[in-house]
Amino acid sequence: MPIATASxxxxxxxxxxxxPEMADLTRFGADGERIVFTGRVTDGxxxxxxxxxxEIWQAQPEASEAFPGYGRAGTDVQGMFRFVTIKPGPxxxxxxxxxxxxxxxxxxxxxxxxxxxxxxxTRAWFGGERLNESDPVLGLIEPxxxxxxxxxxQDGQQAGMPVWRLNLRLQGDGxxxxxxx
Amino acid sequence: xxxxxxxxxxxxxxxxxxxxxxxAPDYGSTHKRHPTQALLHIPHTVTELNGPRFLPxxxxxxTDLSRVDGRDAAxxxxxxxxxxxxxxxxxxxxxxIELWQANAAGRYNHERDQxxxxxxxxxxxxxxxxxxxxxxxxxxxxxxxxxxxxNHHNAWRPNHIHYSLFxxxxxxxxxxxxxxxxxPLLPLDPIFNCVPDAAARDxxxxxxxLELTEPxxxxxxxxxxxxxxxxxxPFEEGGLH
Numbered sequence: 001m002p003i004a005t006a007s008x009x010x011x012x013x014x015x016x017x018x019x020p021e022m023a024d025l026t027r028f029g030a031d032g033e034r035i036v037f038t039g040r041v042t043d044g045x046x047x048x049x050x051x052x053x054x055e056i057w058q059a060q061p062e063a064s065e066a067f068p069g070y071g072r073a074g075t076d077v078q079g080m081f082r083f084v085t086i087k088p089g090p091x092x093x094x095x096x097x098x099x100x101x102x103x104x105x106x107x108x109x110x111x112x113x114x115x116x117x118x119x120x121x122t123r124a125w126f127g128g129e130r131l132n133e134s135d136p137v138l139g140l141i142e143p144x145x146x147x148x149x150x151x152x153x154q155d156g157q158q159a160g161m162p163v164w165r166l167n168l169r170l171q172g173d174g175x176x177x178x179x180x181x
Numbered sequence: 182x183x184x185x186x187x188x189x190x191x192x193x194x195x196x197x198x199x200x201x202x203x204x205a206p207d208y209g210s211t212h213k214r215h216p217t218q219a220l221l222h223i224p225h226t227v228t229e230l231n232g233p234r235f236l237p238x239x240x241x242x243x244t245d246l247s248r249v250d251g252r253d254a255a256x257x258x259x260x261x262x263x264x265x266x267x268x269x270x271x272x273x274x275x276x277x278i279e280l281w282q283a284n285a286a287g288r289y290n291h292e293r294d295q296x297x298x299x300x301x302x303x304x305x306x307x308x309x310x311x312x313x314x315x316x317x318x319x320x321x322x323x324x325x326x327x328x329x330x331x332n333h334h335n336a337w338r339p340n341h342i343h344y345s346l347f348x349x350x351x352x353x354x355x356x357x358x359x360x361x362x363x364x365p366l367l368p369l370d371p372i373f374n375c376v377p378d379a380a381a382r383d384x385x386x387x388x389x390x391l392e393l394t395e396p397x398x399x400x401x402x403x404x405x406x407x408x409x410x411x412x413x414x415p416f417e418e419g420g421l422h
Contacts, residue, residue: 002268002407003196006376006385008358009208010343013289016281016307017345028239044213051293057351059227063234070233070351094224095189108228108351115210117201117375119354123228137223146218170214180194180220181229181352 007118012051014112015074023073025056025085030067032086036163037107037124037152040079044171048079052113054168056124060088060105084161087126094136104131104138111168121181124152124166141177149176190411191225192352193268198378207371209332225352232351235277235311243309246280246322247399254304256285256323258399261359261387265316265346268410272316279345280308280320287326296328321399327366339366339373348408359404360386 021027026034037056041049052075063069073081088105105126110119125132132138132151141147152166168176203215223229247254265273283289283306286298290306310318327337341358348354360367367373367386376382384407393401 002266002270003199003381003384004193004268004409005355005357005406006200006381007355008201008343008376008385009210009372010345010356012293013283013291014281014343014345015291016289016305017279017309044217047213049214055354057228057233059231063231065236068233068235068239091227094226103226103228106228110351110354112356113214115208115212115214117203117205117208117211117372119356120203120216121352137226140221140223171217175216175218177218178216178220180222181225 009114009117010053010112012114014053018053018072018074020074023071023081023083025068025071025083028066028068030061030064030086032061032067034084034161035087036082036084036158036161037166038080038082038163039152039166039168041075041081041111041113041168041170042079046172048075048077049113049170050075050077050079052079052081052111054081055110055112056083056085057108057110058085058088058106060091061086087162090131101134101136102131104129104135106135106137109168111170116170120170121179122168122176123150123179124164125150126164127151127153146177149174189230191230192350192409192411195409199376199381201375201377205371205375207333208375225350229352230350232347232349232353235347237311240277240309242311243307244320246282246304246306246308246320249303249305252303254284254323255301256304256326259322259324260319260393260395260399260401261322261342261404262317262319262390262393262401263387263404263406265312265318265348265406265408267348267353267408269412271410272312272314273348273408274312274314274316276312276316276347276349278310278312278318280310280322280342282306282322282325282342283328285323285326287328298326298328324361324400327364332371337366337369339364339370344406346406346408353408355406355408357406358385361402362386362389
């Protein structure tokens with residue numbers, strides 16, 4: 001049986017395929033609550049990772065001609081990424097799991113960079129959502145204190161849009177909870 | 182074996198040794214960028230089982246990297262073709278492949294690339310192709326040059342072309358590099374060698390293909406890509422919870 005091709009680093013020159021408009025998931029005219037999703041990517045020394053490719057994917061709203069569900073943003077010299085998207089709603093839970101509780105609104109995140117030989121995967125949930133308490137994936141995170149590393153916090157507004165912030169720490173103090181998917 | 186609709190089946194975990202580990206000591210940039218805490222294994226939900234689709238209308242194909250405005254880039258012209266399948270051998274149709282590479286002198290058209298080698302006004306180094314209904318793709322380019330990097334003394338990257346693929350789900354996303362057969366830099370390259378399994382490394386090397394080669398025009402290389410398959414192997418079924 002064939003085996004999946006090995007991953008290799010995206011390297012420092014991936015900006016040849018960056019296309020900054022891909023950071024705006026609303027560019028095709030999607031309906032819904034527009035939000036900014038932003039944060040800083042830092043390394044094990046707390047220094048900004050200024051050459052990362054951050055990607056998000058959301059299953060809700062469902063992808064369509066008006067809404068790709070997928071975005072890509074490069075980090076700047078401060079390590080900051082910034083997306084504009086539609087705030088997701090809840091989605092079905094884990095098939096077969098007890099109770100089949102719905103999943104709280106979340107974004108799937110993949111980080112690629114020089115020095116990452118394969119993508120780092122995580123999610124962003126949204127602070128204050130009632131469904132966070134019963135989310136079947138968020139609830140897997142132990143110890144519970146680490147859940148804070150994947151819950152975005154609302155932080156003011158930009159251009160009339162609520163800003164949701166989640167910093168991504170690749171290593172060390174406050175290391176983001178990364179996921180094996 | 183045949184299951185007509187597997188779209189709600191989870192994707193298979195990687196075969197042992199087939200994917201690199203985040204902590205690759207010989208590749209210096211991994212030192213401060215690899216996670217040190219255990220990763221959380223999560224079940225595949227609607228989020229993982231689905232992924233983005235790209236329309237050629239929004240992402241027009243760029244299948245000829247070998248010239249700009251009709252002017253030929255410097256370098257050895259190459260045709261690269263191959264097939265994208267999953268781990269069950271099924272084609273991955275109509276999926277977008279993004280490509281980028283250095284020019285023939287080993288320099289990227291990128292402001293952060295300061296290697297003392299000439300830029301080529303007739304080479305941009307970005308490509309984009311879609312697989313056909315059978316998973317086949319093809320593009321035209323020039324052989325990328327090797328270039329130095331500062332990982333260790335006298336470190337040179339082997340000739341390579343970067344690939345970015347999506348496949349059916351967000352967790353089938355793959356970013357990789359295609360190498361060329363017979364490159365003496367391959368055994369010395371910490372990035373190529375971060376893949377533990379030798380057979381998995383070899384599958385990153387394209388094959389020279391005389392059938393694909395066009396007389397008086399361009400050398401042909403074949404590079405097939407396999408994305409994760411769906412469904413559990415019998416070994417995993419007992420252990421997943």
